[in-house]
Amino acid sequence: MGYRTYLELAKPLLGDKELIATGMRAEIDRCRTAIERALKGQRVAIVSSGDAGIYGMAGLILEVCDREGLRVSLTEDPMNTDFLLDIIPGVPALAACAALLGAPLMHDFVSISLSDLLTPWETIQKRIRLAAQGDFVVVIYNPKSKKRHWQLGVARELLLQFRHPQTPVGIVRNAMREGQTVVVTTLLDLMNHPVDMQTLIIVGNSTTYIYGSYMVTPRGYLAKCRDPEKD
């Protein structure tokens, strides 16, 4: 089961399994159908893109099970369990995009979604400001959509209050998919590049630099000029 586009991408791996493709705004219905089938004893997998546990479906399926009063479990306990529910980790978009950019996530980072449909914009804004203050690398999910145009510009202004305009920024669209584009730019020029729903943005910290076509956040080994006493 899954959003149509993702099942399409996974098709080569799915063999002759039954596929239940649903539209974009049907997340809760999708969970309910999966639960119905699991209660009948069927083995169901809900597919997310990237990692299901990072802005994916892992949380929602657990929430819906909870609300429906079901007893689910990670381990075999057939006496006290309606069905087993296992979360399978994947390569998150942030790791895929970081790899395409070089190594921007080598130091402490935050992941923030700019979608204010489920989170008040005040909360998002506060988090961006705190992340900027803490000199975290900032990973931005959902920077823009057809209906949300202005959030990225405001986020950039907030970051510029604490970070140099020449701070490296990576913009990755359609990571590891058809139509992939990878751009390394600066906070100053961020708004001059196309950004859409399939885009992830990584804003460097104060030490991030450009080396050839790579964006690199140093961990600090070389700054110490010796092999570190790694722990």
Added chain:
Amino acid sequence: MGYRTYLELAKPLLGDKELIATGMRAEIDRCRTAIERALKGQRVAIVSSGDAGIYGMAGLILEVCDREGLRVSLTEDPMNTDFLLDIIPGVPALAACAALLGAPLMHDFVSISLSDLLTPWETIQKRIRLAAQGDFVVVIYNPKSKKRHWQLGVARELLLQFRHPQTPVGIVRNAMREGQTVVVTTLLDLMNHPVDMQTLIIVGNSTTYIYGSYMVTPRGYLAKCRDPEKD
């Protein structure tokens, strides 16, 4: 090439390839050896655990290439490149551990390493405070080592200034490896559980709750009580 323990774990996948295992404190030497061999035209892979781009080897190899004045590239450009250097993403420890705990990373989160060998403790402390203030879920890498005992306790105190003592906390040791343990506890009881170098800790935000054996941070779909206008 890689740290001995990780090559051992990867062995079933390595076939008859030449293996170069090095010790723990030999990160920079490892990069230099890899570079020497790549310059001779050999195809070399440096193995990290989890994702190479998150506190792994991806950044260091780029830093060493830069310092040695090499021209490396992600794309085929044999005229202007000493060798190709590609970063392959993996499943990061934070995603693997989140999946074992349920769905703690469904909302904005920070990743912080408590190792103060390469980062001043003042910086780490400031970041923990800002992350707590922003109600981010907090992923803690390197919570403890043989030489570092007190950092986790201080981090907990800082978090308790902003977060309820009953905030759910997940502690995962040896994720997806022999000896794996998964504990869901609270910020109050965090110090009563064993933590070591192979442990990752995830501290929930103000909405994170326990459902059966799972730790769940809601995204907000169900709170809206309708299918959201997902973007």
